[in-house]
Amino acid sequence: MFQAQATQTVNDLSPSRYVQHRDELVRAFRDVRQRTLTLTAPLSAEDMQLQSMPDASPGKWHLAHTTWFFEAFILQQHLPGFAWHEPAYARLYNSYYNAMGEQYPRPARGLLSRPSLDEVRHYRHAVEEAMAELLGTCADRVLAAIAPLLVLGINHEQQHQELILTDIKHAMYRNPTYPALFERPAAAGAGELRWLAVEGGVSHAGFDGGGFCFDNELPRHPVLLTDFHIANRPVNNAEWLEFMNDGAYREPLLWLSDGWSWRQENHVSAPLYWLRRDGDWQQFTLAGLQPLDLAAPVTHVSYYEADAYARWSGQRLPTEFEWEHAARSLGSPGPGADGAHCWEWTASPYMAYPGFRPASGNVGEYNGKFMINQMVLRGASRATAHGHSRPSYRNFFYPDARWQYSGLRLLRTDA
Numbered sequence: 163m164f165q166a167q168a169t170q171t172v173n174d175l176s177p178s179r180y181v182q183h184r185d186e187l188v189r190a191f192r193d194v195r196q197r198t199l200t201l202t203a204p205l206s207a208e209d210m211q212l213q214s215m216p217d218a219s220p221g222k223w224h225l226a227h228t229t230w231f232f233e234a235f236i237l238q239q240h241l242p243g244f245a246w247h248e249p250a251y252a253r254l255y256n257s258y259y260n261a262m263g264e265q266y267p268r269p270a271r272g273l274l275s276r277p278s279l280d281e282v283r284h285y286r287h288a289v290e291e292a293m294a295e296l297l298g299t300c301a302d303r304v305l306a307a308i309a310p311l312l313v314l315g316i317n318h319e320q321q322h323q324e325l326i327l328t329d330i331k332h333a334m335y336r337n338p339t340y341p342a343l344f345e346r347p348a349a350a351g352a353g354e355l356r357w358l359a360v361e362g363g364v365s366h367a368g369f370d371g372g373g374f375c376f377d378n379e380l381p382r383h384p385v386l387l388t389d390f391h392i393a394n395r396p397v398n399n400a401e402w403l404e405f406m407n408d409g410a411y412r413e414p415l416l417w418l419s420d421g422w423s424w425r426q427e428n429h430v431s432a433p434l435y436w437l438r439r440d441g442d443w444q445q446f447t448l449a450g451l452q453p454l455d456l457a458a459p460v461t462h463v464s465y466y467e468a469d470a471y472a473r474w475s476g477q478r479l480p481t482e483f484e485w486e487h488a489a490r491s492l493g494s495p496g497p498g499a500d501g502a503h504c505w506e507w508t509a510s511p512y513m514a515y516p517g518f519r520p521a522s523g524n525v526g527e528y529n530g531k532f533m534i535n536q537m538v539l540r541g542a543s544r545a546t547a548h549g550h551s552r553p554s555y556r557n558f559f560y561p562d563a564r565w566q567y568s569g570l571r572l573l574r575t576d577a
């Protein structure tokens with residue numbers, strides 16, 4: 163949905179070389195901040211206030227929280243004498259960092275009509291100017307200390323850019339006029355399903371580059387894999403319709419126990435955002451209500467649904483290690499190829515890699531403390547900033563989550 167050249171450039175830099183690339187760091191910072199504003203430009207102040215469920219946050223909150231991140235982790239720690247732009251924001255816009263103090267309750271973020279959207283935009287601007295001043299004038303030793311946090315903050319803001327889109331989509335779906343916020347994107351022709359052979363053996367999972375990665379992608383470690391075949395593309399909407407038309411949502415033998423309970427309690431019989439109108443399936447998108455695109459990857463399904471589909475098809479979901487190994491060894495087409503349109507549920511629980519150590523300091527709360535009861539998704543979606551993901555990237559959500567662009571790819575067991 164958008165490009166991210168400047169971010170890609172700094173993500174490729176080795177941290178030991180940050181100090182020699184001061185200008186690129188400033189450019190990437192400015193670039194990611196501007197992109198957030200560009201992305202939210204079509205949204206009104208009323209749109210930016212909406213919170214449709216506890217998991218989703220108002221657009222206005224995302225604007226402020228991504229700003230808080232730079233203010234709390236960089237300006238407060240590394241700019242002597244810097245005063246909070248507004249002391250109350252330290253609590254309002256702290257998401258979940260217990261070591262950074264108290265937090266305003268997440269499910270109630272939509273109640274924060276004050277500060278206004280204009281005040282939040284002013285907050286963004288003030289922090290940006292303070293950051294640019296610091297980055298442009300600080301000593302090299304200070305830059306060496308803050309640059310890793312800056313690059314983390316840039317990647318953090320990209321993650322929130324995706325959440326801005328998925329959160330507002332969820333909110334707009336509650337509006338029976340099904341508003342269109344953006345232009346309809348070009349259809350994604352997924353093509354024929356083919357099975358790609360991948361040789362197993364001892365593979366290595368985890369980040370292997372010299373640049374930026376999140377702490378949860380480390381340490382790189384060996385994993386033993388058998389040979390397998392993996393689909394050249396994710397499951398598409400036409401295939402999902404076959405699953406539905408075969409009565410699979412009503413067949414208990416296809417479902418995990420938790421999944422069956424979830425399906426019953428929530429009366430689930432189709433992916434989120436699918437609507438039956440005059441006998442035809444339609445799909446709510448950021449471009450409003452559209453005819454179901456049969457060739458496009460199915461999205462907005464839970465882990466439970468993905469798992470049931472895999473069982474129904476006689477195949478299974480890849481583990482995150484199989485997925486990563488296939489992405490590295492196959493290139494395109496295959497997992498992680500350019501043009502990916504959905505995050506892909508894997509069969510792997512989100513756990514620490516052997517020897518995992520959280521990032522040092524208070525940003526250590528970023529990933530590690532969530533390594534319980536969630537499942538790993540790999541790839542990237544149509545809402546992910548270009549260049550943000552990579553083969554070792556680990557996204558994670560609870561198994562019942564559906565408001566992300568989550569789909570699946572099959573691994574063949576009968577080859």
Ligand SMILES: [Fe+2]
Nearest residue numbers: 227257318322
């Ligand atoms: Fe965040």
